[in-house]
């Protein structure tokens with residue numbers, strides 16, 4: 006479990022993280038989201054003692070990182086997978102890390118197998134492809150068999166097979182009861198991976214909720230209807246809670262009603278319907294609605 010209480014970090018007059026409190030629960034994958042510059046990396050760095058909070062506290066398993074007697078066995082961290090520029094083989098890199106933490110060679114072989122890098126373990130880690138480097142970074146994070154894992158952008162730059170592997174792997178780690186905090190800018194991927202999400206914007210917590218709850222609260226469901234007599238149907242649908250927005254010739258998006266009631270109404274009026282689709286909001290829709298005011302750099306909407 007990770008507990009942050011009123012965590013604040015300033016760099017000169019820039020406040021990167023402002024009064025942030027949250028709890029990351031075990032047994033779940035918690036997604037850490039937010040626009041560029043929102044403060045995610047700074048928060049992760051404070052969790053693992055790489056940045057010192059200006060004020061506030063953060064603990065892992067009830068202890069601050071600096072007070073953990075054996076950090077590697079408590080928290081596994083992947084902050085920058087490309088940071089491995091080593092002439093050593095992947096196996097020797099992991100063995101060297103293990104040796105400095107009193108971890109045996111058998112565990113090195115275990116994490117090599119767990120992350121599927123057996124065939125390249127004898128190669129120089131500095132020559133690894135991005136995907137293999139990411140797996141090696143995850144292997145290193147797992148060396149101490151930690152209860153908590155912090156992974157910053159673990160799927161960044163991975164091919165679809167690698168992305169799927171990370172997704173299944175982190176879900177497996179959470180199912181084992183571990184605490185997993187994961188950042189990513191890929192919303193569709195996060196939607197498939199996380200159970201819970203914490204969203205930061207301008208250094209503050211914008212949302213801290215189960216993923217499904219967040220999507221429900223920040224999106225509206227609508228119904229796409231296609232009909233050659235759309236204007237008649239739209240007129241019949243009109244009501245105080247119903248919004249009909251034309252999206253293409255003969256097509257409208259209707260909110261405030263179910264697909265069933267649109268279909269029933271059309272049938273009762275004898276209006277032909279060529280398409281009737283219920284659309285639920287996505288994590289991306291929710292995220293964009295939530296962070297709209299918190300992005301530092303906005304781009305012009307493409308019509």
Ligand SMILES: Nc1ncnc2c1ncn2[C@@H]1O[C@H](COP(=O)(O)OP(=O)(O)OP(=O)(O)O)[C@@H](O)[C@H]1O
Pocket residue numbers: 016019020021039040041042043044045046047048
């Ligand atoms: N060492 C530093 N010195 C000065 N400012 C910093 C430092 N580290 C981060 N910042 C600033 O703090 C803010 C938060 O940065 P941070 O890297 O934590 O954001 P992030 O959410 O991880 O962004 P990204 O998604 O782009 O990685 C940014 O405005 C950044 O420029």
